[in-house]
Amino acid sequence: MARHFGDDWLIPALDPFNESWFTAGKITVQSCDDCGVFQHPPEDVCGSCQGTALSFVECSGEGTVESVAVVHHPVHPGLSDHCPYAIVVVSLDGAPGANAIGNILNRDPGDISIGQRVRAVFEPAKDAKTGADLLIPQWEVV
Numbered sequence: 001m002a003r004h005f006g007d008d009w010l011i012p013a014l015d016p017f018n019e020s021w022f023t024a025g026k027i028t029v030q031s032c033d034d035c036g037v038f039q040h041p042p043e044d045v046c047g048s049c050q051g052t053a054l055s056f057v058e059c060s061g062e063g064t065v066e067s068v069a070v071v072h073h074p075v076h077p078g079l080s081d082h083c084p085y086a087i088v089v090v091s092l093d094g095a096p097g098a099n100a101i102g103n104i105l106n107r108d109p110g111d112i113s114i115g116q117r118v119r120a121v122f123e124p125a126k127d128a129k130t131g132a133d134l135l136i137p138q139w140e141v142v
């Protein structure tokens with residue numbers, strides 16, 4: 001599978017908070033050990049109770065499209081050949097309140113709508129800076 005936005009499209013530098021998201025090949029989110037809130041993207045503090053005891057939990061990899069925006073104007077020259085493309089917000093099954101932002105690979109942008117069920121798929125890639133093996137989460141309508 002070729003990367004959706006090309007092999008040279010950068011992702012954030014890997015760190016202890018985002019590494020599992022970009023490398024594990026599964027959908028994981030943080031859960032606060034103190035108050036039970038799920039949050040994504042992961043941080044060092046719970047956004048609800050400011051606790052610092054946070055664990056990663058694995059989700060099913062399925063969810064629901066909560067929002068979709070179709071981009072027609074490239075905001076970066078590297079995206080010129082990819083317009084139009086859709087950006088979706090996916091509510092994650094098993095992690096109420098946690099949403100992921102991503103792309104839908106198997107539908108034209110105009111055929112994506114709120115409420116569609118989606119599942120995660122993972123794009124194999126190499127991190128351009130470190131050479132680390134990546135499995136970048138993307139989404140497909142089921």
Ligand SMILES: [Zn+2]
Pocket residue numbers: 032033034035036037046047048049050051
């Ligand atoms: Zn908390």
